[in-house]
Amino acid sequence: MRDILESVADGSLSPTEAEVQLAGYATTDAGRFDAARETRRGLPEAILADGKTPDETATLAVAAVETSGRALVTRASPAHAEAVADALPECDIDRDARAKTVVAYDSPFERPELDASVAIVTGGTSDAEAAGEAAVVLREMGASVERIEDVGVAHLGRVLDHLDTLREADVLVVAAGREGALPTVVAGLVDTPVIGLPVSTGYGHGGDGEAAILGMLQSCTVLSVVNVDAGFIAGSQAGLVARAVSDARNSE
Structure with missing residues (x-):
């Protein structure tokens, strides 16, 4: 603790960074940022913009970059995205307007790399928002992501055309609306985990x-199910599986 206090005193460590080392989180006027989550849980902490003002979102993004080198913002409106970019002018900003995500990187930041692949499958174009959120999370966790779009069960041939790719992936995230049949069908064709x-x-x-969601919960083929539109959760869960696969491959 003394080393931390001395570093704050000599200016080599900011009070925010010191708080993270001592408590695991940074306190801001907009709330607390869990800077230790990635080390503790293996998942990047996300800032949910929905329900927050643009200024609150930007304040938390600044704390995220200061303490972890990266800020991942989900459910971001154009106003949220603009506020984050304005607050972090020195950062590289990656915005996916369809997925409603914003990622800000400090210049020395490097994403991890996993020796594992995840296929993200959608039943139709309308599923792209939630699927895109999952894809961004997976990218930030270091997984290789393959997108397979618009292969809903109204024409099973569309799914079968991608069967080899589906079977090669280490884990699948399958997004579908309407009756939610696509994940059930896909899970019956592959021997990999399906979310x-x-x-x-x-x-x-x-x-x-x-x-x-009810259709997926009642699936007669084995799969896991997340909540409605929970792209971040689906991506995070798939990322944890991908990390386990990568660790196993590299331990051989």
């Missing part, structure tokens, strides 16, 4: 993702 990502697309009763 079902229900999406809130559809018509009328159950069209808000309820039918999709």
Whole structure:
């Protein structure tokens, strides 16, 4: 502790960085940033912009970059994205408007690299937002990501055309709205873990993702299921599997 205090006193360590070393998180006017999550859990901490003002989101992003070298923002509106970019003018900014994500990198930051691949599959173009959020998380965790788009069960030939790629992946994230059948079908064709990502697309009763999640939960083929539109969770879970696969390969 004395070394930390001396580093703060001589200016080589900021109070925020010192707090992270002592408590594991940084306190800001907009809330606490869990800077130790990646070390503790193997997942990058994300800043959920939904429900936060642009200024609050930017404040947390600054704390994230200062303490971990990177800020990952999800569910970001254009105003959130602009505020983060303005607050971090020296950072490289990667924005995916469709996935509603913003990632800011300090110049020395390097993403990890995993020796594992994840295929992200969508039933239709409307599933791209949640699937894109999962893809960004996986990229930040270091996995190799393959996107397979618009292969819904209305024409099974579209899925079968990609069967070799599906079977080569170490883990699959399969996003679908409507009745949510695609993950069940895919899980019956592969011997790799499948994570079902229900999406809130559809018509009328159950069209808000309820039918999709219930269909996946009742799957007669084995798969895991996350909550509706929970791209971050699906990507994180797939990333943990990918990391385990990578660790096993590199320990041989």
